[in-house]
Amino acid sequence: MALYERMLLIRRMEEKLSIDSAAGVLPGAVHLYIGQEAVATGVCMQLEAKDWITSTHRGHGHYLAKGGDPNSMMAEIWGKRTGICKGMGGSMHVADLSKGILGANGIVGAGLAIANGAAFGAQLRGDGRVVVCFFGDGASNQGVFMECLNVSTLWKLPILFVCEHNQFSEFTRAEQVTAGQIVDRARAFGIHTAVVDGNDVAAVWQATGEAIAVARSGAGPCFIEAQTYRIQGHMEFEKELLAGGKYRELEEIASWRARDPIERWARSLLGSGVASQGKLDEVEARVLRAVNDAVAFSHASAPADPELVFDLMFAGQTP
Ligand SMILES: Cc1ncc(C[n+]2csc(CCOP(=O)(O)OP(=O)(O)O)c2C)c(N)n1
Numbered sequence: 116m117a118l119y120e121r122m123l124l125i126r127r128m129e130e131k132l133s134i135d136s137a138a139g140v141l142p143g144a145v146h147l148y149i150g151q152e153a154v155a156t157g158v159c160m161q162l163e164a165k166d167w168i169t170s171t172h173r174g175h176g177h178y179l180a181k182g183g184d185p186n187s188m189m190a191e192i193w194g195k196r197t198g199i200c201k202g203m204g205g206s207m208h209v210a211d212l213s214k215g216i217l218g219a220n221g222i223v224g225a226g227l228a229i230a231n232g233a234a235f236g237a238q239l240r241g242d243g244r245v246v247v248c249f250f251g252d253g254a255s256n257q258g259v260f261m262e263c264l265n266v267s268t269l270w271k272l273p274i275l276f277v278c279e280h281n282q283f284s285e286f287t288r289a290e291q292v293t294a295g296q297i298v299d300r301a302r303a304f305g306i307h308t309a310v311v312d313g314n315d316v317a318a319v320w321q322a323t324g325e326a327i328a329v330a331r332s333g334a335g336p337c338f339i340e341a342q343t344y345r346i347q348g349h350m351e352f353e354k355e356l357l358a359g360g361k362y363r364e365l366e367e368i369a370s371w372r373a374r375d376p377i378e379r380w381a382r383s384l385l386g387s388g389v390a391s392q393g394k395l396d397e398v399e400a401r402v403l404r405a406v407n408d409a410v411a412f413s414h415a416s417a418p419a420d421p422e423l424v425f426d427l428m429f430a431g432q433t434p
Pocket residue numbers: 171172173221222223224250251252253254255281283284285345349
């Protein structure tokens with residue numbers, strides 16, 4: 116039920132952002148996580164509070180899955196001073212160090228190196244932390260991926276690489292830019308690897324449990340390739356950006372909607388008798404309240420303070 120509620124919270128938050136973006140009232144661009152909720156949720160539900168994650172430009176789901184506060188995230192995306200980064204970061208920089216969320220990141224592949232550094236720090240301190248690095252199939256083509264696999268294997272860093280293979284890099288299909296199977300790149304280093312159905316939250320949760328145990332034991336890094344699909348555009352406003360251009364068929368999107376991770380998990384909960392429809396409705400109501408509260412909190416907050424622009428630039432001046 117916890118997995119269900121977390122996935123639903125991510126979905127409903129993203130849907131609200133999509134609506135406000137389409138209405139032209141949300142400031143800035145947002146890259147939504149709809150369709151991929153089972154990956155962040157299945158992984159983060161296996162983590163301890165002290166563990167760290169690094170994220171991507173598509174980072175709202177990772178933030179919420181690791182226990183980030185929905186109000187502070189919504190306010191951040193709306194550029195409000197009550198936002199988790201005082202409204203100075205926006206959608207692509209949601210972060211909360213107190214929850215182990217080292218931050219979303221607009222630079223594709225950057226989270227890989229940040230995770231390596233964080234895992235090295237954890238190893239030096241011997242604090243038992245594991246670092247999870249979420250990244251996309253597109254990011255796996257950045258050179259830094261090889262560098263991080265190499266160093267983390269050599270130094271036995273406590274890190275779990277989670278490649279979310281959502282089939283696209285922006286408007287390009289993965290098979291046009293990505294050779295072979297991504298998991299094979301990790302296999303070459305002889306580390307623990309797994310390929311999972313990223314729309315099956317139980318499978319993700321199970322595979323993560325096994326991988327985290329390896330990483331926490333000091334045996335070195337692990338790698339999971341989660342096969343999933345990006346239901347929304349690369350970013351909201353994609354249609355306007357493409358100006359009539361097209362890179363995928365509606366039938367393809369429909370076929371992946373039929374594999375929706377949340378509906379699938381709901382069916383499983385109902386089928387196994389773990390939950391009744393009434394219980395699922397209660398979760399839905401609680402999640403909608405949380406989303407409405409986040410929106411109300413954000414709207415009631417003052418805009419970010421432009422005076423902070425330079426103050427928050429340097430080390431030692433943390434928000
Ligand atoms: C270093 C760098 N190169 C290019 C971009 C432009 N860009 C933003 S998202 C993206 C595609 C990323 O694809 P993937 O890693 O698969 O993540 P997804 O968007 O599918 O979640 C690109 C090329 C960027 N932000 N940073």
